[in-house]
Every structure is written in C-alpha cells, then in structure tokens.
Amino acid sequence: MGFRDFVCFNQSLLAKQSWRLLTNPNSLAFQIYKQKYFPSSNFLQAKWGNNASSVWRSLLWGRELLVKGIRWRIGSGTRVKVFQDPWLLRSHSFKPITIPSQDHLHLMVPDLMQESGKWDWTKVNNFLWEVDSFARKVRKMLELWPHLIGFHGRGFKDLFQWMVDNGRGEDLANFVLVCWSLWTERNLLVFQNKVKDREDVLTRARRTKEHCRIFSEIRFHVGIQTSTQSFWQPPITGAFKVNVDTAVAESLNNFGVGIVGRDNNGYLIFAEGWNFQGSLCVRTADLLAIEESY
Known part of the structure; x- marks a missing residue:
C-alpha cells in the first residue's frame, strides 16, 4: 500500500x-x-x-x-494561560520563551486584552518588559524607553523601522548590535539546540561594540615581514599588529591559515583560522590570510 x-x-x-x-x-x-x-x-x-x-x-x-502541532486559536482567551498553553505562532512550542515569575505563571490571555476583546498593545509591551528581568537589562542598555513612547507598531519589523527613523547615534548602534546578538542566540537554539546564559547576549553586544570602536580608531599597517626573530614586537601606540601563519599539507592537497590581532599592549583583539582545499605557496597563503582578516 x-x-x-x-x-x-x-x-x-x-x-x-x-x-x-x-x-x-x-x-x-x-x-x-x-x-x-x-x-x-x-x-x-x-x-x-x-x-x-x-x-x-x-x-x-x-x-x-x-501536541507537537496543535495550539489554541484565540477568541475570548478565557481558558488560555499565557505561559503554559500553546497559542502563539511559533514554529516549536507555540509558547512564549520567557521564563515567568511565580506571580505571572497563571496569567490568562484576557489579562492582555481590552474589554472590547482587542489586544491592548500598551499593556502587552509594558508587560513583556516587566515580566522579564533580562528584558529590563536590555532596555537599560539600549535606553529605548524614551524612543518607544510614541511607538504603536505590532512587530519587530515595525520596531526596527521606528528605531531607524527615530534612533540617533549610539542608541541606534546599541539597538542593532543587541538585535544581531539576539538573532545569533536564536539560531543557536533553533539549529543546534544550544541554550546559553542570556547574559551572553548583552556581553556579545558590548564586546562587538567595543571592537567596532577600536577598529574605527586604529591605523592599519599591512605588510609581510620575514625574520629569524622568535619574539613578538608590539606595534606603535594606537595601532594593532596582525600575525599570520600558514601550514601546507601537500599530500592532502589543502592548507590552513591562522591570524591573531593584538594591540600595542599585547592584548588579544581577535583570532581566527581557516582551512582551504588546494595548494599554495606559503607567501601566497599569508597574503590570503591578511585578506581574510579584513
């Protein structure tokens, strides 16, 4: 059959x-x-x-x-618990991913609605910031609250456009970096089933912001130096040095390159490595590593 x-x-x-x-x-x-x-x-x-x-x-x-595919369709919502029942348009659990406090564990969907049965978006936005301590930290870092006073959108697309139109300078930069960090955490959860400490979202955003600041201020001095010296020499103040190394495996028809960037105090700024198929001479592979560092 x-x-x-x-x-x-x-x-x-x-x-x-x-x-x-x-x-x-x-x-x-x-x-x-x-x-x-x-x-x-x-x-x-x-x-x-x-x-x-x-x-x-x-x-x-x-x-x-x-239960893997059913969810509530919201009418009056009187029998639907916000955090315990499946009712959202999400591809996995159909539930909010926020971990609620005991005070909000039995919150019902009508608690987020107007008397007319329509969503009270002001109440929804305020509640989502209030219920999650992590969200409050994001808000504090972004200093979004003054910008959101006039926001009446219904999704991230509207919020992003609102910030582009109304955010200025550092506020907009912080918003974009946190969004990127949140998207990274989301992909780790969806595709690799990895759940990290949510504080890593803010840490990654702050670190990326600091790296962007450093890269915008430093001066690049690109060159290849062949020397028999075995010790590392720091660059001039305000610049950073990129060291590259190459390993060629001719029998396997591949080669690997690695780069390390450090400032004039010797502190690590970034490090990365790649593996390529093919065969190149060491000097050409070093040039490829320098190109990849950009």
Missing part, C-alpha cells in the same frame, strides 16, 4: 483518534475516560493512571504526536 514506516503510520492514526476525543468533550467515550483518568484536569494534561488499558495507552501515544 506504499506505507514507508508503519510505526509513524500507526501513531498518526492514533493521533487522529486523540483529536476526535479532544474535540468531542460531550461524547460518551470522552466522559468515560475523563471519569477514570483525568477527572480534575483535561485530556492534554492526563496521565497514564493506575492499571491503564491498552486503548488508553495507545491514545496517549497518539497524543504525543498531536
């Missing part, structure tokens, strides 16, 4: 039955299972329980697949 994976096929069929159970709370089957397995909760929170039947265990296995 063309089935490639019977396990996945069976689980998808059971997920369909779980969906029917979830969307028909007045059915006889739902009432029986509720009385036996989840009398004080709902189907999505139900556990195996004692002496669970094979049918119930199968339904819960189907539910594992179901």
Whole structure:
C-alpha cells in the first residue's frame, strides 16, 4: 500500500483518534475516560493512571504526536494561560520563551486584552518588559524607553523601522548590535539546540561594540615581514599588529591559515583560522590570510 514506516503510520492514526476525543468533550467515550483518568484536569494534561488499558495507552501515544502541532486559536482567551498553553505562532512550542515569575505563571490571555476583546498593545509591551528581568537589562542598555513612547507598531519589523527613523547615534548602534546578538542566540537554539546564559547576549553586544570602536580608531599597517626573530614586537601606540601563519599539507592537497590581532599592549583583539582545499605557496597563503582578516 506504499506505507514507508508503519510505526509513524500507526501513531498518526492514533493521533487522529486523540483529536476526535479532544474535540468531542460531550461524547460518551470522552466522559468515560475523563471519569477514570483525568477527572480534575483535561485530556492534554492526563496521565497514564493506575492499571491503564491498552486503548488508553495507545491514545496517549497518539497524543504525543498531536501536541507537537496543535495550539489554541484565540477568541475570548478565557481558558488560555499565557505561559503554559500553546497559542502563539511559533514554529516549536507555540509558547512564549520567557521564563515567568511565580506571580505571572497563571496569567490568562484576557489579562492582555481590552474589554472590547482587542489586544491592548500598551499593556502587552509594558508587560513583556516587566515580566522579564533580562528584558529590563536590555532596555537599560539600549535606553529605548524614551524612543518607544510614541511607538504603536505590532512587530519587530515595525520596531526596527521606528528605531531607524527615530534612533540617533549610539542608541541606534546599541539597538542593532543587541538585535544581531539576539538573532545569533536564536539560531543557536533553533539549529543546534544550544541554550546559553542570556547574559551572553548583552556581553556579545558590548564586546562587538567595543571592537567596532577600536577598529574605527586604529591605523592599519599591512605588510609581510620575514625574520629569524622568535619574539613578538608590539606595534606603535594606537595601532594593532596582525600575525599570520600558514601550514601546507601537500599530500592532502589543502592548507590552513591562522591570524591573531593584538594591540600595542599585547592584548588579544581577535583570532581566527581557516582551512582551504588546494595548494599554495606559503607567501601566497599569508597574503590570503591578511585578506581574510579584513
């Protein structure tokens, strides 16, 4: 019949039955299972329980697949918890990634709405800054609050355009660097499943800003020096020195280059290395390393 994976096929069929159970709370089957397995909760929170039947265990296995793709569609929102239920248009959990405090753990979606049922964007923006201590630190670093007084947008695109139009000088630079750092952390989470301390976002932004300041002030002196001296000599004050080294593996048809940049005090500014396929002489590879350093 063309089935490639019977396990996945069976689980998808059971997920369909779980969906029917979830969307028909007045059915006889739902009432029986509720009385036996989840009398004080709902189907999505139900556990195996004692002496669970094979049918119930199968339904819960189907539910594992179901919960990966379902979310609430917000109407009145009276049954939806902001931090515990899936309701956002996110590609993974459909939940906010912010870790709430105990005071906000049971916050309901209507708490972020007007009486008319429309979103209260002022309340949403204020709440998102208030609930997250990390967000408050970002706000303090960016000093965004005076700029956001007149902001009425609904997403990052609107916010970015607002900052481009209204931000000036260092405020705009800080905003762009933090956005870049946040995007880097997001990619690490999505593509490599790596979760780092969120303080690294601000640290990376501050470090990048300092590097940009250094690079804008220093003078470049590019050249290749061949010497038998084995000790490092510092550059003149206000400049930095880039040292390059090359390793050629002719038998493997590749070569590696590395660069290290240090200021006149010997402090490391940057270091990087690359591996290339092909064969080059050492001097040409050194020139390639210098080009890569830009």
